[in-house]
Amino acid sequence: MQQLIAAALASACLVAAQDAPRPKNTYHSSGGASTAQRIVSPEVRSDRTIVFRLRAPEASKVTLSFSGAKPMSRDESGVWSATIGPVAPEIYQYNFVVDGVRMLDPGNPHLKNGRTPDASIVEVPGDPPRFDELQAVPHGALQIRTYLSTALHKPRHLYVYTPPEYDVERSRRFPVLYLRHGSGDTEENWSDTGRAGIILDNLLAQHKAVPMLIVMPNGDTDGTWAGGSSPDGMELLTRELLTDIIPMIDRTYRVAPGRENRAITGLSMGGGQAFTMGLKHLDLFAWVGEFSSGLVSDNEFHLDRYLPGFLDRPDEVNRQLKLLFLSCGTEDPRYFGQLDLADTLKQHQIRYVWYPTPGVHEWKVWRHALAEFAQKVFQETH
Numbered sequence: 001m002q003q004l005i006a007a008a009l010a011s012a013c014l015v016a017a018q019d020a021p022r023p024k025n026t027y028h029s030s031g032g033a034s035t036a037q038r039i040v041s042p043e044v045r046s047d048r049t050i051v052f053r054l055r056a057p058e059a060s061k062v063t064l065s066f067s068g069a070k071p072m073s074r075d076e077s078g079v080w081s082a083t084i085g086p087v088a089p090e091i092y093q094y095n096f097v098v099d100g101v102r103m104l105d106p107g108n109p110h111l112k113n114g115r116t117p118d119a120s121i122v123e124v125p126g127d128p129p130r131f132d133e134l135q136a137v138p139h140g141a142l143q144i145r146t147y148l149s150t151a152l153h154k155p156r157h158l159y160v161y162t163p164p165e166y167d168v169e170r171s172r173r174f175p176v177l178y179l180r181h182g183s184g185d186t187e188e189n190w191s192d193t194g195r196a197g198i199i200l201d202n203l204l205a206q207h208k209a210v211p212m213l214i215v216m217p218n219g220d221t222d223g224t225w226a227g228g229s230s231p232d233g234m235e236l237l238t239r240e241l242l243t244d245i246i247p248m249i250d251r252t253y254r255v256a257p258g259r260e261n262r263a264i265t266g267l268s269m270g271g272g273q274a275f276t277m278g279l280k281h282l283d284l285f286a287w288v289g290e291f292s293s294g295l296v297s298d299n300e301f302h303l304d305r306y307l308p309g310f311l312d313r314p315d316e317v318n319r320q321l322k323l324l325f326l327s328c329g330t331e332d333p334r335y336f337g338q339l340d341l342a343d344t345l346k347q348h349q350i351r352y353v354w355y356p357t358p359g360v361h362e363w364k365v366w367r368h369a370l371a372e373f374a375q376k377v378f379q380e381t382h
Contacts, residue, residue: 039079041107042094042122049085050122052094053107056080059098066094089126090364091193093119112363113192115184115223121193132195132367137205138164140197147248151239152221158187158245160253161197161214163204173254175261175378176213177287178241179370180270183228187218193363194267199371210378212263213253217245219270228269229295238277246284260381265289265325265373267366272296276306282320287377289325291369292361297328297337303344311348323376324352327369329359 041053052064057078064070064082072080093112095102104111105120112119129135140163149156166174179196181189190196196214203209219237220228227233246262249255264285266274272295278288295301304311324345328338335356345352355372359365 039107041105042120044122044124047086048089048124049083050087050092050124051081051083052096052105053079053081054096054098054105056098061099063097064094065097065102066092069097072096085124087124089124089130091121091123091132091367092364093121093362095119113186113189115186118184131202131371132199134198135202135205137201139201140164140166142191142197145248145252147244149240150243151236156218156240158215158217159191160216160249161191161200162253163200163211163213165204165211166213166254172211173256173261174211174213175256175263175381176215176249176253177374177377178245178262178264178274179214179216180219180264180266180273181216182266182268182270183220183225185219185270187216190214190216194370195367196370199367200374203371203374209374212374212378213249213255215245215249217241219266219273225269229272234273234276237273238280241277242281242284256381259284259286260322261378263287263289263323263377265291265370266293267291267369268294268361279307279310279317279324282317286320286322287325288321288323289327289369289373291327291366291373292329292332292334292338294334296341297334299337299340301337301341303341311344311350314349318349318351321351322380324350325355325373325376326352327355327357327365327372329361329365330356331358331360332365334361 039053039055043051045051054062055078056062062072062080064072066084070082070084072082074080096105104117108120110121111117112121125133140161143160145158145160146155163174165172179190181187196216200209200214204211221233221236228237262285264274264278265271265288271290271293275288275290275293275296278285290296310317326338326342328335342352342354353376355369357365357368
């Protein structure tokens with residue numbers, strides 16, 4: 001009986017709602033304010049100039065931060081703009097400074113990702129496509145792996161690039177490059193902003209590199225500078241690499257055995273990690289590199305403090321190392337510290353390869369460095 005009453009009440013309410021007058025439809029699908037206000041920023045033109053725009057009608061001063069500060073001008077609708085270039089086909093990062101406050105470009109979804117996005121990214125394409133741009137070649141795959149870090153007592157993630165050959169040549173085993181990121185970045189940055197997989201795809205298509213896996217782990221312990229750069233932080237990360245990461249990769253993927261099939265490098269903070277981890281464990285790594293490391297560039301850096309006895313046995317080191325690779329941007333403040341490190345190695349007759357490239361402490365430098373490093377590793381053994 002109660003169910004019948006409830007049904008009758010519901011039906012009565014529905015009829016009353018249908019009979020009640022409804023508001024007039026005022027929706028208009030085109031020509032609205034949202035369409036009129038949409039702006040394009042950045043606009044990369046065919047002549048390689050770039051136009052940056054920002055709607056900020058209440059602002060009194062807006063500056064573009066792009067390789068220095070550049071003033072922007074305001075039109076009658078409150079849109080500020082600035083044009084730069086032409087510039088070389090490359091990756092660039094920038095910000096707006098609005099009345100003294102730095103901000104990202106709200107019209108641009110491409111960010112310098114990391115723990116805290118701090119810059120917008122714009123790329124000027126090459127013709128033909130650059131070495132770090134998507135090309136019509138076979139492509140590898142990118143996987144995300146989760147593991148439990150016994151050193152840090154928590155789950156962590158890493159990215160793994162497998163080359164196109166991995167899915168085709170089922171009986172083949174592949175060497176592995178362990179690639180570490182910089183301070184403020186995460187395990188995704190080398191594959192995202194750094195384009196590591198795309199760079200390798202293009203090199204492989206040109207037969208300039210050996211097919212390899214690239215493992216990109218998280219390079220700090222707690223999101224702070226100390227978590228990736230202090231002696232304690234690096235010790236924890238070394239334990240994680242040796243105890244958790246390398247064994248997981250070895251049992252999960254078709255990995256070629258032996259130290260000759262294992263390389264390690266990284267940028268900035270990760271470069272310091274790779275340099276010390278690799279050279280402390282030459283039983284595991286035959287190919288070691290660093291890009292723009294602040295640790296080894298510091299004027300108080302003493303190699304024998306981090307690697308006791310390393311400089312005293314050049315014959316043994318040269319026999320074990322297939323490659324020791326140093327790279328830095330020529331306008332980076334760390335550049336002269338890198339030259340000091342190279343001088344120290346030379347004085348102690350330890351062989352190395354020095355690869356400077358134009359630029360500051362930025363991704364275009366590290367993309368070039370990775371491309372050069374990738375062409376050198378594993379060549380003797382494959």
